[in-house]
Amino acid sequence: MPESSTFARRIIDWFEHNRRDLPWRRTYTPYQVWISEMMLQQTQMDRAVPYFERFVARFPDVHALAAANEEEVLKLWEGLGYYSRARNIARAARIVAESGGEFPRSRAELTALPGIGPYTAGAILSIAYNEDEPAVDANVERVYARVFDIDAPMAEREAKARVRELAAQLLPTGESRIYNQAVMELGALVCTPRAPRCDTCPVSEDCEARRLGIVAQRPVPGRKKDIVPLEVATGVLVRDGRLFVQKRPEGQVWAGLWEFPGGTVEAGETPQQAVVREFDEETGFTVSVREPIAIVRHGYTRFRVTLHCFLLDMADASAEPHLTAATEYRWATPRQLDELAFPAGHRKLMDLMRGDIRFTHLFRI
DNA sequence: AAATCGTGGCA
């Protein structure tokens, strides 16, 4: 075990010289720290920054956010993924605003808010309030797994407990704001998953995995889950210059986001047959394929999706939809579509159509 | 405990 105060000091000194300039590192208001940490869950820093800027510009404090409607919050989250984070943020803002607007300052109160777990609570307590609380994320786990040669996968409770214990022990009193960020920054910039830059690491002398030459084997990888290829068909139905979209219900992927109807291509079925069947099942509309638009590839969670997209015609232009897979529908102009939040694959589809001479006329409204 | 929830960048 390295001497804890010099260990922490070396990491803090390194951080002072290498920290990235970030918008939420300017004032450390609890609200901004909270928003940034929610955005950073399972998301890399560079990707979150522009979302953060837009979000706090539109909702500068917890009261503004509490008054927001969920649609607008989701629109600001579009493309970031894990949309329950956005819905939880809106819910938590209402809870905080109703109890006076003061952001909680204890781990128990923070964890009670939707979307805030052990890591985010520790991050808010330390970064916003400088309370002596550890904040253990994947960066911290990786750094400590290497420095202390933890030989069990982080998925195991014992390994997690060991890291948490170390994080609490090594935390220099009164410096959690800087130390917790410093360890995470070290993990993000130096002690990286692949090709770590041990030659520039401030604690390489203390690193047991480096001494043993097994840095690449720490942390021990957990069981990897298979990626499942998925064929999906979706259709763009146009009537009087407006496109048919529906809103996804709660309790499933992309809850609260809008989409073009569609679904998985079943065995023995062509994508064309699938989109006709799915439209019938989800809307009651009888449609036919006018022409293929594009094939969009994207992934989500453990799936790799090949999205077959078609332009459709309706048999009965005056038919009313009977929704079975959505809470709401709209015939929307392209301009109106831009105000709604879509999953990335469907947003890609729209972008492709706009850039395709065959379909630009549909997007002139 | 293990699955689920998104997305894009990287090698």
Added chain:
DNA sequence: TTGCCAAGATT
């Protein structure tokens, strides 16, 4: 092209 992974939370 495919697999890996990221400032995790929830059920």
